[in-house]
Amino acid sequence: MFGRSRIASGVAVVVGVALVCAAGGGRVLELAAQSGQAPPPQTEAQAPQTSSGPPGSGTKFSLPTVPSNRIPPLPSEPILLETIDYTIRVVPLASGLERPWSIAFLPDGNILVTEITGKLRIVRPTGLDPRPIAGVPDVRVAPYEGLHDVVLHPRFPENRWLYLSYTKPGPDGTKALAISRGRFDGTALTNVEDIFVAQPWLGPKSGPSLGSRLAFDRDGLLYMAAASPAGAWQRAQDPNDHAGKVLRLRDDGSVPPDNPFVGRQGHRPEIYTMGHRSPLGLAMHPDTGEMFENENGPQGGDEINVLKPGGNYGWPVVSEGRDYGGRGYPTHVSVPGMEPPLMIWIPAIAISGMTFYTADAPFPRWKGNLFVGSLAYAHLERLTFNAKGEPSARDSRAREWLLLDLKQRIRDVRQGPDGLLYVVTDAMDGHLLRIEPAR
Numbered sequence: 001m002f003g004r005s006r007i008a009s010g011v012a013v014v015v016g017v018a019l020v021c022a023a024g025g026g027r028v029l030e031l032a033a034q035s036g037q038a039p040p041p042q043t044e045a046q047a048p049q050t051s052s053g054p055p056g057s058g059t060k061f062s063l064p065t066v067p068s069n070r071i072p073p074l075p076s077e078p079i080l081l082e083t084i085d086y087t088i089r090v091v092p093l094a095s096g097l098e099r100p101w102s103i104a105f106l107p108d109g110n111i112l113v114t115e116i117t118g119k120l121r122i123v124r125p126t127g128l129d130p131r132p133i134a135g136v137p138d139v140r141v142a143p144y145e146g147l148h149d150v151v152l153h154p155r156f157p158e159n160r161w162l163y164l165s166y167t168k169p170g171p172d173g174t175k176a177l178a179i180s181r182g183r184f185d186g187t188a189l190t191n192v193e194d195i196f197v198a199q200p201w202l203g204p205k206s207g208p209s210l211g212s213r214l215a216f217d218r219d220g221l222l223y224m225a226a227a228s229p230a231g232a233w234q235r236a237q238d239p240n241d242h243a244g245k246v247l248r249l250r251d252d253g254s255v256p257p258d259n260p261f262v263g264r265q266g267h268r269p270e271i272y273t274m275g276h277r278s279p280l281g282l283a284m285h286p287d288t289g290e291m292f293e294n295e296n297g298p299q300g301g302d303e304i305n306v307l308k309p310g311g312n313y314g315w316p317v318v319s320e321g322r323d324y325g326g327r328g329y330p331t332h333v334s335v336p337g338m339e340p341p342l343m344i345w346i347p348a349i350a351i352s353g354m355t356f357y358t359a360d361a362p363f364p365r366w367k368g369n370l371f372v373g374s375l376a377y378a379h380l381e382r383l384t385f386n387a388k389g390e391p392s393a394r395d396s397r398a399r400e401w402l403l404l405d406l407k408q409r410i411r412d413v414r415q416g417p418d419g420l421l422y423v424v425t426d427a428m429d430g431h432l433l434r435i436e437p438a439r
């Protein structure tokens with residue numbers, strides 16, 4: 001009954017998460033001091049919302065789902081953990097990051113980290129630079145809102161373009177998700193301009209958009225996953241509204257002529273797919289070039305989707321989760337025209353950042369695996385696929401919960417140019433961690 005996995009209609013389902021984790025979690029070798037209880041299973045959207053303030057006003061808001069006193073401190077020394085395939089060493093590279101959200105790697109070996117509270121930070125071999133990077137646009141800071149993603153242009157060494165997605169403040173409390181681009185000289189952004197601002201803007205009483213992600217594909221096109229605003233979910237089904245969509249843009253923000261809704265009346269031409277709730281992960285499949293997207297369900301029903309141009313992924317018409325009043329939804333396959341997810345989680349893990357592992361070394365047995373962060377269940381999840389590209393769910397080796405012993409909310413995961421994995425933890429004292437093989 002528990003720990004059971006199945007594949008039905010191409011949709012992989014996980015139930016009984018707690019036992020799956022027990023089967024797959026790593027064994028602590030050197031972390032005797034960490035013995036607290038795991039955080040409660042709450043999703044991103046269940047989060048209580050607390051006060052906010054302008055950037056620089058000190059503590060802006062508390063952790064959404066886990067009181068900070070329930071997140072155990074991380075030791076400053078590397079931690080050894082067992083996984084199915086490797087003994088790994090988790091190395092703290094930086095601490096004191098204020099709710100870090102995303103990671104990007106610079107060609108010179110430095111690492112960029114966004115803080116949702118509005119700063120872009122740089123981690124050098126000597127540690128976190130105390131000076132934030134200058135030139136970042138003003139962002140609206142509130143629960144779920146602020147500075148989200150950072151990505152480098154595919155030809156960054158030539159053009160130095162850096163892209164940021166964020167919540168843009170407007171007059172009278174209005175706001176919009178936006179993409180800003182600037183040239184990065186190593187310490188500051190210059191020539192900063194918004195290349196895209198989502199329409200229509202959200203009003204001052206609107207709930208927050210729950211996030212945004214950016215990713216370039218192999219053709220150099222830029223995708224933005226833009227969440228629906230909480231409480232106005234129906235906007236995800238409005239083709240004249242950017243909310244609850246994945247958008248596909250050229251690197252200057254203009255519309256590629258082969259986008260699926262170009263020229264169709266009443267449709268925003270930037271839209272690539274629709275019907276998304278709260279996307280928090282976006283990653284291109286290394287072999288097929290398909291864009292994978294993940295999003296938080298309401299209560300249960302976190303999803304990974306494979307994006308097809310013009311596809312409708314269902315929210316809020318269909319879902320595998322339930323709303324907070326307990327009401328269920330029609331399932332994806334019960335309504336014609338809705339794209340079912342590739343994988344779902346019941347209960348929800350509060351899925352977050354996502355990356356494919358593509359390197360030959362130093363983790364060759366992980367090549368082709370997909371890694372996703374979990375906020376609510378505080379782990380990094382490793383997912384595998386069979387030869388047909390379908391998610392493997394029957395074998396306990398196919399889904400592994402990593403880093404569980406650290407009891408940290410994992411906000412993002414990325415593969416570095418060195419083939420190592422990097423994660424950031426969601427906390428007011430957030431960490432950048434590197435996962436390397438223990439030798």
Ligand SMILES: [Ca+2]
Nearest residue numbers: 303313314315
């Ligand atoms: Ca869906």
